[in-house]
Structures are given as structure tokens and as C-alpha cells.
Amino acid sequence: MISMSSILSSRxxxxxxxxxxxxxxxxxxxxxxxLLRICSTAYLYMLLALGLNVVxxxxxxxxxxxxxxxxxxxxxAGLLMARLGWSYWAALPVAAIHGGLWGLLRGAPTLxxxxxxxxIVTFGFSELLFRIVKNEEWLIGGPNxxxxxxxxxxxxxxxxxxxxxxYYHILILLILTLLVVYRLHNSRIGRAWQAISQDEEAxxxxxxxxxxxxxxxxxxxxxxxxxxxxxxxxxxxxxxxGVFEFWESILILCMIVLGGIGTLxxxxxxxxxxxxxxxxxxxxxSWMRLPADSRYLIFGAILVMMMRFRPAGxxxxxxxxx
Amino acid sequence: xxxxxxxxxxxxxxxxxxxxxxxxxDLRVMPGQIASLIGPNGAGKTTxxxxxxxxMAPTTGKISFQQQxxxxxxxxxxxxxxxxxxxxxxxxxxxxxxLDNVRIGCHTQSRGYLWSAISRNRAYRxxxxxxxxxxxxxxxxxxxxxxxxxxxxxxxxxxxxRLEIARALATNPKLLLLDxxxxxxxxxxxxxxxxxxxxxxxxxxxxxxxxxDMKLVMRISEWITVLNYGQKISQGPPEVVQSxxxxxxxxxxxxxxxxx
Numbered sequence: 130m131i132s133m134s135s136i137l138s139s140r141x142x143x144x145x146x147x148x149x150x151x152x153x154x155x156x157x158x159x160x161x162x163x164l165l166r167i168c169s170t171a172y173l174y175m176l177l178a179l180g181l182n183v184v185x186x187x188x189x190x191x192x193x194x195x196x197x198x199x200x201x202x203x204x205x206a207g208l209l210m211a212r213l214g215w216s217y218w219a220a221l222p223v224a225a226i227h228g229g230l231w232g233l234l235r236g237a238p239t240l241x242x243x244x245x246x247x248x249i250v251t252f253g254f255s256e257l258l259f260r261i262v263k264n265e266e267w268l269i270g271g272p273n274x275x276x277x278x279x280x281x282x283x284x285x286x287x288x289x290x291x292x293x294x295x296y297y298h299i300l301i302l303l304i305l306t307l308l309v310v311y312r313l314h315n316s317r318i319g320r321a322w323q324a325i326s327q328d329e330e331a332x333x334x335x336x337x338x339x340x341x342x343x344x345x346x347x348x349x350x351x352x353x354x355x356x357x358x359x360x361x362x363x364x365x366x367x368x369x370x371g372v373f374e375f376w377e378s379i380l381i382l383c384m385i386v387l388g389g390i391g392t393l394x395x396x397x398x399x400x401x402x403x404x405x406x407x408x409x410x411x412x413x414x415s416w417m418r419l420p421a422d423s424r425y426l427i428f429g430a431i432l433v434m435m436m437r438f439r440p441a442g443x444x445x446x447x448x449x450x451x
Numbered sequence: 452x453x454x455x456x457x458x459x460x461x462x463x464x465x466x467x468x469x470x471x472x473x474x475x476x477d478l479r480v481m482p483g484q485i486a487s488l489i490g491p492n493g494a495g496k497t498t499x500x501x502x503x504x505x506x507m508a509p510t511t512g513k514i515s516f517q518q519q520x521x522x523x524x525x526x527x528x529x530x531x532x533x534x535x536x537x538x539x540x541x542x543x544x545x546x547x548x549x550l551d552n553v554r555i556g557c558h559t560q561s562r563g564y565l566w567s568a569i570s571r572n573r574a575y576r577x578x579x580x581x582x583x584x585x586x587x588x589x590x591x592x593x594x595x596x597x598x599x600x601x602x603x604x605x606x607x608x609x610x611x612x613r614l615e616i617a618r619a620l621a622t623n624p625k626l627l628l629l630d631x632x633x634x635x636x637x638x639x640x641x642x643x644x645x646x647x648x649x650x651x652x653x654x655x656x657x658x659x660x661x662x663x664d665m666k667l668v669m670r671i672s673e674w675i676t677v678l679n680y681g682q683k684i685s686q687g688p689p690e691v692v693q694s695x696x697x698x699x700x701x702x703x704x705x706x707x708x709x710x711x
Contacts, residue, residue, distance in 0.1 A: 316568035331542040333526035336559035
């Protein structure tokens with residue numbers, strides 16, 4: 130197990146230490162809450178990027194519909210908490226398991242097909258979910274899938290709704306996810322995934338069961354997405370279908386491409402940049418009376434420039450290292 | 452007293468639409484042998500390897516390994532059962548390190564899964580240590596231990612071939628299928644390869660190879676099977692096969708009337 134002293138003495142430990150101090154610093158700033166919100170959103174995207182990375186980065190399969198699991202997690206947790214009065218601590222694991230299950234189901238029909246079919250199925254799946262949520266009335270009640278008044282989690286009687294509490298909440302979720310994903314990557318499972326991404330047939334001759342390992346990646350990736358969605362539901366308090374559009378999937382894909390596909394550090398950095406930039410743009414664009422969605426134009430421009438000048442990602446590395 | 456064959460193929464046929472790649476091929480590989488499969492280009496040799504290792508589904512026939520039927524067994528299961536192979540055009544995991552390539556080969560010999568990977572418990576750490584030790588030993592066996600941290604794709608051609616063999620050996624096979632292991636090698640490298648194959652046999656691993664280098668084949672093989680146009684046309688020890696007129700005609704006919 131990792132010892133506390135080794136964490137604190139490493140560079141990551143130092144970064145972590147400063148991140149923990151941010152809310153203290155922002156308490157003295159006028160727009161401190163905005164800053165905390167931007168950071169929290171960035172952490173959420175970093176978590177999602179890690180999740181997408183398990184399928185697209187590690188196993189090499191292009192997932193174009195990752196927002197689907199974000200949606201499943203958000204609505205599962207949102208409905209359980211807002212409509213059935215469940216506690217967040219129960220809703221979160223249920224949302225994760227629900228997401229993981231759908232990850233398996235979505236991937237199962239594609240196991241015997243090539244990666245192109247997988248990409249198409251992922252896209253179709255998320256679009257299907259989006260339209261169901263937008264239009265159906267029985268389960269979610271009301272057009273456009275509004276679920277309102279999702280409560281924040283409570284700990285020892287305190288409701289953790291404040292920005293600084295949300296900040297630590299998502300930071301902890303992010304660190305736990307990073308720990309799990311890092312350990313998987315540097316294990317027999319991670320090696321099997323890497324082998325699959327480089328040469329499926331050669332991987333099979335090493336005794337690697339493709340169906341089993343791909344399904345494992347599908348389930349874990351989806352569960353992480355659902356965890357992100359569950360956090361988002363209580364963070365946003367009110368959710369509706371409009372948040373879970375196809376573009377979010379592409380955005381998260383851009384994040385791991387920006388940072389460098391396949392690497393954990395790359396996913397984190399790409400998500401930190403685009404996630405915080407996205408939040409900043411969303412706020413400032415509407416302040417400038419421009420449509421907030423035009424931030425996607427800027428993302429697109431960044432991606433094009435990346436492809437032209439640094440196609441391997443910001444962290445240009447030839448070796449798949451964490 | 453009869454010894455059972457390690458690998459027994461009966462009536463193996465593989466059709467690709469209208470093309471007959473293998474037609475009623477019978478052959479046996481005995482345990483502890485160094486056996487070869489030869490024939491002109493396009494004779495169906497790699498197809499036979501693909502059928503045995505489960506990467507292709509044969510059309511009809513019977514394949515038994517250690518007296519167990521493995522016809523239609525999936526590729527990963529065949530590897531788990533103890534058949535390993537290398538590829539004609541070297542299929543290493545070229546973006547991974549040399550050591551990691553061999554460690555992936557150890558997949559069949561390990562069992563660590565989700566819980567042990569995430570919790571990093573003692574079972575995980577012990578198994579990872581064992582895997583790394585075994586991988587390093589295999590790199591030493593093929594004289595690549597100094598390249599352990601290099602990226603596999605950066606190795607020279609001959610070194611890559613040896614790495615592929617080390618990786619295949621990591622799966623702890625009883626039968627090793629080598630697909631043109633000497634391709635592109637100079638005489639010195641070929642001599643090293645012969646020594647390597649012999650020391651593999653000393654580890655109680657049966658070797659079955661496809662080769663075009665006839666000097667290598669004749670020097671090292673105890674039994675040779677010859678294919679042409681998907682059919683077995685000859686078999687036997689080197690002296691028998693190299694003077695078999697059908698074999699000579701198959702090779703001469705190939706080069707004389709070749710249209711490629």
C-alpha cells in the first residue's frame with residue numbers, strides 16, 4: 130500500500146497539497162465561489178476523462194457516446210435522491226453499478242465486430258438515451274427530462290452544498306478514481322488492455338480473452354462516467370436533457386486527445402485545460418451576450434491546431450506511461 | 452510401445468469461398484521433436500498454423516493436441532492449453548518495452564484480476580514479482596536482457612524476432628510454432644537461431660516451424676512435412692524429403708513457371 134510519507138514527498142503529493150489549500154485562498158477573494166466552481170467543474174471533467182480513457186486510451190476503441198453514462202448516472206442518482214428521498218451515499222454506488230451494467234450491455238453486441246461498429250453503436254446509444262430522456266413523460270415526468278431539487282449529500286448531519294464542500298467532494302472522488310485507474314493500468318489487466326489496443330490477434334495468442342477484457346473495460350469506464358453524472362446531479366441541483374448532448378462526448382474525447390491519448394497524465398491535463406476553459410468560456414460568453422454553446426467553436430479550433438502542430442498531444446510521449 | 456503424438460491433424464480442410472487453402476491435410480508432431488513444415492509460397496503453411504492456434508476456423512477436419520480435440524477452440528484458449536506461436540511478419544507490441552512484451556506473455560501463467568490489482572495485496576505483489584522474474588529470465592535466455600527497458604519497436608530485426616520467441620515462451624507452451632523465424636537473417640544469426648531452437652527443445656518444448664531456408668530446415672529438423680497448393684505431398688526425415696521428386700518438382704515448378 131502507498132505510505133503517507135511517500136505521497137507527501139513526491140511531486141504529486143505537493144500538487145495535491147496545494148489543491149487542498151485552494152478553498153482557503155478563495156475565501157478571501159471576491160469571486161472565490163466562481164473560482165471554486167470552475168475548479169470543481171475541471172475536476173469533474175478530469176474524472177470523466179479518466180473514465181473515457183479506460184476504453185479509448187487503454188483498449189484503443191473509439192467511444193463516441195460517453196455522455197450516455199454521464200446521463201445514466203445523473204438521472205439514476207437524481208431520481209433516487211429527489212423523488213425517492215435516497216441518501217447520496219446509497220444513490221452513488223447504485224448509479225455506478227447501473228452505469229456499469231449498461232456499459233456491458235452496450236458493448237456486448239460489438240464484441241465480435243470491428244472497432245468501427247463499436248464507435249457507431251456508442252454514438253447511437255447515447256443519442257437514444259438523450260432522446261428518451263427528452264421526450265418520455267412516465268419515468269422522469271415532464272418534457273425535457275427535468276429533475277429538480279436534487280439534494281446535496283449529508284455527512285454527520287451537515288448538508289454539503291457549499292462550493293468549498295463540493296470542491297473537496299469532487300477532489301476526493303477524482304483522487305479515488307485516479308488511484309483505481311492507475312493501479313489497473315499498471316497491472317496484468319492493464320497490460321492485457323494495452324496488448325488489445327496494439328494487436329488484438331497477437332493478444333489472443335498470449336491467452337488474453339478479448340471478450341472478457343473488453344467487457345471489463347466497458348463496465349469500468351461506464352461506471353466512472355456514471356459516478357461523474359451522480360456527482361453532477363447534486364452539484365447542479367436541477368438537471369435536464371439539454372446537458373447531455375452529443376457534444377459533451379466529443380468534448381471529453383478532445384480532452385484526452387489534447388493531453389495525449391492513452392496516458393493518464395495526458396487525460397488529466399487535457400481535461401484540466403478544456404474543463405476549466407469551458408467553464409470560463411461558458412460564463413464569459415453569456416456575459417458578453419454570445420451563445421454559451423459557441424465555446425465549442427473554440428474547442429474545435431484548439432483541436433485543429435493540436436492536430437496540426439502536436440498530434441501526439443501536449444505531453445508528447447512515445448511510450449504509454451502513466 | 453507407441454508414444455502418442457503431441458499434435459495430430461487429420462483431414463484438415465480450409466476453404467476461403469472458392470479458394471481451397473488446405474485440402475485434407477494429415478500430419479503429426481511427436482513430443483520432443485523439432486519438426487518443420489515447408490512448401491512453396493501460398494502452399495497453406497501459415498493457414499495451417501492459424502487453424503491450429505484458433506485464429507482461423509477450419510472448414511472440416513480434426514485437430515487434437517495432447518489427445519484433446521481442439522478443433523474450433525478459441526485462440527486465447529489454445530494459448531492457455533499450451534500452444535504458442537510467432538508470426539511471419541513479427542507482431543510485437545511495438546510501443547511497449549521489451550520487458551513488458553514478455554510480461555504480457557506471462558498472462559497465461561498468472562491470475563491476478565480486479566481486486567488484487569486495485570488493492571495491491573500480497574498476492575498481487577508476489578505474482579507481479581514472479582512475472583517480472585520469469586520475464587527477465589526469458590530475456591536472458593534469448594540474450595536480450597540488456598534491452599529490457601527499450602521500446603520493442605526500436606530493436607533490430609533479428610532482435611525483434613528473438614523477442615517474439617521469448618514472448619511466446621513466456622506462455623509456458625508445450626508446443627511452439629515458429630512462422631519463418633529465420634526470414635531476413637544472415638548466416639551468423641541463423642546459426643544462433645539453430646542453437647536457440649535446440650535449447651528450447653532441451654526445455655521440453657516441442658518445436659514446429661515453417662521455413663524457407665532449406666539449409667536450416669535440413670540441419671535442424673527430425674521430421675519434415677511438405678505442402679503444395681494446400682495438399683500434403685511428402686513427409687519424412689530430411690534425407691527422404693530432399694530427394695523426393697515431388698518435392699523437387701513443387702519447388703522448381705514454382706520458380707520456373709512463376710508469374711509474380
